[in-house]
Amino acid sequence: MASQEQQKYDVVIVGAGMAGMYMLHKLRGQGMRAIVIEAGSDVGGTWYWNRYPGCRCDVPSVEYSFSFSKELEQEWNWTEIMAAQPEILEYVNHVADRFDLRRDMVFNSRVSAASFDEDAKHWTVTTEQGESYTADFCVMATGCLSMPNKPEFPGADRFKGEVYHTGMWPKEAVDFAGKRVAVIGSGSSGVQAIPVIAEQAGEVIAIQRSPVYTFPANNRKLEDGYMDLAKADYATIREQQRNSQTGIIYYSPRRPKPEGAVPGKPKRRPSKTILELTPEQRKQEIRDFGFNVLSQYVDVHTDPEANEIACELYRETLRELVKDPAVADQLAPKNYPIGCKRPVIDTDYYLAFNRPNVRLVDLRETGPIEEITETGLRTQNGAHIEFDMLVYATGFDAMTGALKRMDITGRGGRKLVEKWEDGPRTYLGLQISGFPNMFTITGPGSPSVLSNVIVSIEQHVDWIADCLSYLRGHDLHVIEAEEQAESDWVAHVNEVAKGTMFTAPTCNSWYLGSNIPGKPRIFMPYVAGVHTYRQKCDEIAADGYRGFALAG
Numbered sequence: 001m002a003s004q005e006q007q008k009y010d011v012v013i014v015g016a017g018m019a020g021m022y023m024l025h026k027l028r029g030q031g032m033r034a035i036v037i038e039a040g041s042d043v044g045g046t047w048y049w050n051r052y053p054g055c056r057c058d059v060p061s062v063e064y065s066f067s068f069s070k071e072l073e074q075e076w077n078w079t080e081i082m083a084a085q086p087e088i089l090e091y092v093n094h095v096a097d098r099f100d101l102r103r104d105m106v107f108n109s110r111v112s113a114a115s116f117d118e119d120a121k122h123w124t125v126t127t128e129q130g131e132s133y134t135a136d137f138c139v140m141a142t143g144c145l146s147m148p149n150k151p152e153f154p155g156a157d158r159f160k161g162e163v164y165h166t167g168m169w170p171k172e173a174v175d176f177a178g179k180r181v182a183v184i185g186s187g188s189s190g191v192q193a194i195p196v197i198a199e200q201a202g203e204v205i206a207i208q209r210s211p212v213y214t215f216p217a218n219n220r221k222l223e224d225g226y227m228d229l230a231k232a233d234y235a236t237i238r239e240q241q242r243n244s245q246t247g248i249i250y251y252s253p254r255r256p257k258p259e260g261a262v263p264g265k266p267k268r269r270p271s272k273t274i275l276e277l278t279p280e281q282r283k284q285e286i287r288d289f290g291f292n293v294l295s296q297y298v299d300v301h302t303d304p305e306a307n308e309i310a311c312e313l314y315r316e317t318l319r320e321l322v323k324d325p326a327v328a329d330q331l332a333p334k335n336y337p338i339g340c341k342r343p344v345i346d347t348d349y350y351l352a353f354n355r356p357n358v359r360l361v362d363l364r365e366t367g368p369i370e371e372i373t374e375t376g377l378r379t380q381n382g383a384h385i386e387f388d389m390l391v392y393a394t395g396f397d398a399m400t401g402a403l404k405r406m407d408i409t410g411r412g413g414r415k416l417v418e419k420w421e422d423g424p425r426t427y428l429g430l431q432i433s434g435f436p437n438m439f440t441i442t443g444p445g446s447p448s449v450l451s452n453v454i455v456s457i458e459q460h461v462d463w464i465a466d467c468l469s470y471l472r473g474h475d476l477h478v479i480e481a482e483e484q485a486e487s488d489w490v491a492h493v494n495e496v497a498k499g500t501m502f503t504a505p506t507c508n509s510w511y512l513g514s515n516i517p518g519k520p521r522i523f524m525p526y527v528a529g530v531h532t533y534r535q536k537c538d539e540i541a542a543d544g545y546r547g548f549a550l551a552g
């Protein structure tokens with residue numbers, strides 16, 4: 001490790017996921033001295049930690065990629081519409097190699113604390129390994145879904161078999177052959193893992209607390225010529241992504257028609273609203289456009305009546321996929337709307353329950369998990385379920401967990417955990433009043449998890465880098481969100497989320513923090529979309545960083 005004298009930087013960045021990587025690259029380009037501190041042994045963040053079977057992205061691969069380097073865009077070839085975790089990790093490693101990022105990164109170092117020194121006007125970041133780094137600015141690139149949630153079941157350490165968490169999956173291959181594998185959780189991770197584990201294991205026992213609305217990924221290999229067309233279209237793709245709601249445009253290359261081809265009948269578009277259709281027309285649209293159409297009707301996301309119609313059609317379609325009517329009924333989500341939780345995208349999830357080696361345990365019938373035993377788990381009704389391996393697919397303490405697990409101290413000795421006791425408060429999801437010179441990438445109050453996160457990461461990194469360059473250019477050394485601007489932003493974030501399915505009274509989701517016992521129920525991301533959000537951030541910067549106090 002570098003000597004103490006060398007450990008003074010312009011910027012210390014916490015996290016070597018895609019946000020930390022691009023932040024480092026961008027700051028280097030501005031001649032700033034930056035260092036990245038990372039708990040893992042290499043780059044990748046989410047894609048480093050989540051190596052469970054079946055893990056893949058739900059954003060098309062050409063869109064889930066960096067746009068900051070035209071050369072990088074032109075040299076990288078994706079192989080599938082939606083890339084699997086190994087391919088994304090390969091891409092991330094390629095980026096790290098190509099831009100020689102690792103030389104300014106420290107691995108296997110978990111940041112335990114960060115504190116602002118008001119006199120020296122710098123941050124000191126310390127790690128569990130005992131290292132310490134000082135820098136004028138601190139950028140938290142700690143990710144939104146990086147603090148695994150492992151429920152504390154009584155007796156958990158008594159279990160004699162292997163135990164895994166999808167969000168902390170080992171690098172070594174896990175051997176499921178012949179084993180009875182229990183998977184707790186039916187969110188995106190469980191839904192992706194269960195069908196793949198079922199192909200290898202003796203038996204899979206899916207332990208479900210809440211059934212999910214999950215939609216087919218319709219993934220496939222990219223056809224020949226796809227990447228060439230995408231490469232030629234990248235400039236347009238990026239422009240459209242930045243001007244969209246979510247940063248995802250579902251790009252499809254326009255191929256030249258073969259010579260002499262007769263134009264076919266134009267494909268009908270699905271209806272915009274579900275309410276305008278008769279019951280028979282609704283079924284016809286599902287036949288024509290697939291199950292996914294249900295989440296595409298605009299009124300499903302705004303009108304409870306339309307939503308209930310979609311939910312009922314969803315349950316009907318599910319019954320056609322799952323052979324055992326009792327299992328289909330257990331898998332059917334009820335009592336909360338489509339669009340409340342993060343959409344789950346799957347490959348053959350329901351079909352897995354038609355396999356003889358997949359069994360569903362519905363905790364709504366058995367009561368919650370009461371304890372883990374040496375050989376399995378016991379539910380509230382006294383039933384004992386035996387297995388050899390336990391997989392927690394129980395998600396994350398989202399958006400605030402990674403920040404709150406560090407002891408962050410701002411001005412006047414104020415702790416972040418105290419400030420956020422009743423829920424996160426930020427200005428633009430970029431800064432926190434009372435914590436000068438600290439930035440959060442994709443923090444609560446920004447579109448983050450409601451968007452293609454790479455689009456949001458690039459926008460935040462560019463904004464922060466421009467801001468630091470502005471401060472330098474004006475001989476300013478301190479920037480801090482003003483209390484009032486922060487309060488106004490928090491109110492705005494809440495206001496725009498009102499009336500959406502995300503905040504419906506029957507909705508419980510990690511967006512609202514409801515998956516973590518005791519976490520305040522606050523809707524954390526910003527729903528107005530990446531385009532609107534970018535405009536607001538740009539206007540604020542153009543207005544001399546309105547709402548931020550700047551000091552020399």
Ligand code: N01
Pocket residue numbers: 056057058059145151166184185186187188189190192208209210342345363369393394395396449510515
């Ligand atoms: O986590 P989750 P995840 N007893 O919180 C259950 C991204 N992601 O890792 O719904 C029993 O969604 C819990 O039950 P309930 C994506 O943004 C993306 O699956 O709280 N069960 C739920 O079923 C995603 O939304 C991909 O009642 C318990 C499950 O565990 C986010 O990460 C792939 C329990 C947790 O589901 C999180 O997904 C993977 C308990 N005590 C992840 N506690 C892509 O496709 C929790 N559960 C790109």
